[in-house]
Amino acid sequence: MKNKIIYALGAMMLIGVTSCDLTEKPSSFYEKDTYFVTEGKARMAVVGIYDCLETTDYYGQNIMPFFGSDDMFMVRGTGSDGTRRDISHYLYNASNTWxxxxxxxxxxxxDRANVAIASIEAMPDFAENENLQEIDGQARFLRAYIAFDLVKFFGDVPFSTEYTNGFGNTSKPRTDREQIYSQIIEDLDYAKTHLKSGREVASSEIPCSGAARTLLMRVYLQRAGYSLDRSSRQLTRPDDTTRKNYFEAVIKEWEALKAEGYHNFYASGYEQLFKNYSQLTLNNQESLWEIAFEPNQGLKDNAGVWATYNGPLVDAPGNNAGTSSYMGRANAFFVVLPYWKSFYESNADGSVKDIRRDVNFVDYAIKWNANKAVQEKSHTSADINKNLNRYPGKWRREWMAPGWVDPNNTGVNYAPLRYADAVLMAAEAYNETGNTTEAWKLLNDVRVRAGATPISTANYSSLLxxxxxxxxxxxxDGDDAGKFRTALYWERAFELCYEGQRKYDLLRWGILQASLKAAQSYMESWIPGPDEYITDAARKDWDAVKWAKSNYVAGHKFTAGKHELYPIPLTEIQSNAALNGENNPGFE
Known part of the structure; x- marks a missing residue:
């Protein structure tokens, strides 16, 4: 049974800027110096940080096209909308509302994290109170996670560990990302020491020490890789010695995670892992941390759209059907490039070998049959061609219990940190420090869990x-290390597709533009194989070139030296004088 974090925010203190002219404080306002007097109120302050993540304006919905701008999937339709389509297709500008x-x-x-951290650490018994230190560890973990988002998305940004306590310090200049990285690592080093272990946490919705270590691994890898330098408008990365130190830090965190002896691949398998999200079942064996969502009896404050925006299309029930026996609808804004189905390994007879294929790739819709008054799967050629029914399948309405609170919103969680990701990150670090033998072992551990054939020198060319x-x-790929990098390119796609890592993997490897162009070229030359459609008529009617040019355009629209970063929103440029009117490259 899923135990959601309680969103009891009515008693949350106001931590933004308040006018100095107020003579009467609002009922939701609490003085910082008198609020932090009990463990309960300290926890409430940290719940306020979670609340920022668990909204449709951030991880509930608006983050999704930030993920869907890679070489695997994208938002359906290319007409400019000022929101999700423009983000997915590299058409965005500084006025994009999402x-x-x-x-x-x-x-x-x-800002909420800064208030919580400073105030909790100032509580009289903080030094002796392990509960307060664990609460503080959650706050530091969350600050690090969000700061990492800001660096990945925007590069050098205004950043401070001091909370905003008046209009006088609302305008801040950019901080060099390397300074922000150092603060992120400091916060996560604290968190990994003070958070509970995976065995001890009450829920995967609460970060554990393993989550902090895994996030540290991701931060070190991203820091070791390429990023856009604002001055030169070129991709740059640290020197080889510094990079080696970062890779060794990844390995150190991996060895500590492994030594804990708790986290592993989910015992019930890859498919059930993802069914658990839709079935609202919590298990932190592989999901080291989940961002929680809850429809709240129809309110949208903490609801998400996981399984509706990024799952198979589902028609709403018609004929005024009640909700208890039917699925809510799924708008299915995201579609997968169709050739990915054939990229997963199959048996000689065409049956599934790599079980991730039929979890990750869905080529049907669920339509309303008015004659039978049922929602049923549809594989018809008309649906395939007209509606492009190839969807991410990791989150699905059909896996949820019948009925819904809201037809669009769900309580399906998003897991940004998984054990399988940690395994592949460790494999990458081993390869980059010369231990390619261990790297292959770890990568093949992931493949074996999926039922795929382990990669070897003998089968490398036939599989990759x-x-x-x-x-x-x-x-x-002239040497074994290069062959491993090629294998990792594909394996992270097969394992982690649609989970938010792909674009930033390609970016830190310095191949984002090349990857988008390669996908675009392949898409425009692709001819469906005989097993990829239901009927000969569907094969005949399919026009891959037309589909590509009118739907997948990232390879054409991406501009190097610009689209590696998102623009700072125009409203921020106009209101923050310390930015001197300077936006990120290409958005001036």
Whole structure:
């Protein structure tokens, strides 16, 4: 049974800027110096940080196109909308409202974290109270997680660990991302020491020490990789010695995570792992941390759209049907590039070998049959061609219990940190420090869990080169380390697709533009194989080139030296004098 974090925010103190002219404080306002007097109120302050993440304006909805701008999936339709489509297709500008909402929520969360951390650490018994230290560890973990978002999305941004306590310090200049990285690592080093272990936490909705270590691994890898330098408008990365230190830090965190002896691949398998999210079942064996959502009896404050925006299309029940026996609708704004189904490994007879294929890739819709008064799967050629029914399948309405509080919103959680990701990150670090043997072992552990064939020198070309996949000329594979990098390119896609890591993997590897162009080229030349459609008529009617040009355009629209970062929202540029009117490259 899912035990949601309680969103009892009515007693939350106001932590934004308040006018000095107020003579009467609002009922929701609490003085900081008198609020932090009990563990309960300290926890309530941290719940306020979670609340910023658990809203449709951030991880509940608006973050999704930030993920869907890679070489695997995207928002359906390319007409400019000033929101999700523009983000997914690299058509956005500084006036994009969804980018602005991410910026606003992230800074609200950082400010709440700053208040909570400073105030909790100032409580009289903090040094002796392990419960307060664990609460503080949650706050530091959340501040680090959100600060990492800001760096990935926007680069050098205004950042401070001091809370905003008046209009006088609302305008802040940019902080070099390396300074922000150092603060993120400091916060996570604290968190990994003071958070409870995976065995001890009450729920996967509460970060554990393993979550902090895994996030540290991700931060070190991103810091070791490429990022856009604002001055030169070129991708740069640290020197080789510094990079080696970061990779060794990844390995150190991995060894500590493994030594804990708790986190592992989910015992019931890959498919059940993802069914658990839709079935609202919590298990932190593989999901090291989940961002929680709750429809709240129809209110939208903490509801998400996981399984409706990024799952298979579901028609709402018609004929005024009641809710108790039917699924809510799913708008299915995101679609998968169709050739990915054939990229997963299959048996000789065409049956599934890599079980991730039929979890990750869905090529049907659920339509309303008015004659039978049922919602049923539809595989018809008309649906395939007209509606592009190839969807992310990791979150699905059909896996949820019948009925709904809201037809669009769900209580399906998002897990940004998984054990399988930690395994692949460790594998990458081992490869980059010369231990490619261990790297292959870890990567193949992930493949074996999925039922896929372990990669070896003997089968490398047949599994990872054309015609099975398309070749990657931008990744030299003349030695074993290069072959591993090619394998990792594909394996992280197969394992972690749609979970928010792909674009930022490609960016830190310095191949985002090349990958988008390769996907675009392959899409425009792709001819469906005989097993990819239901009927010969569907194969005949399919026009891959037309589909690509009118739907997947990222490879054409991406501009190097610009689209590696999002623009700082125009409203921030106009209101923050310390930014001197300077936006990120290409958005001036």
């Amino acid at each position: 980018i602005a909402s991410i910026w606003k929520c992230a800074y609200q969360a950082v 080169k054309a015609p099975k996949l398309y070749d990657l000329p931008f990744i030299p």
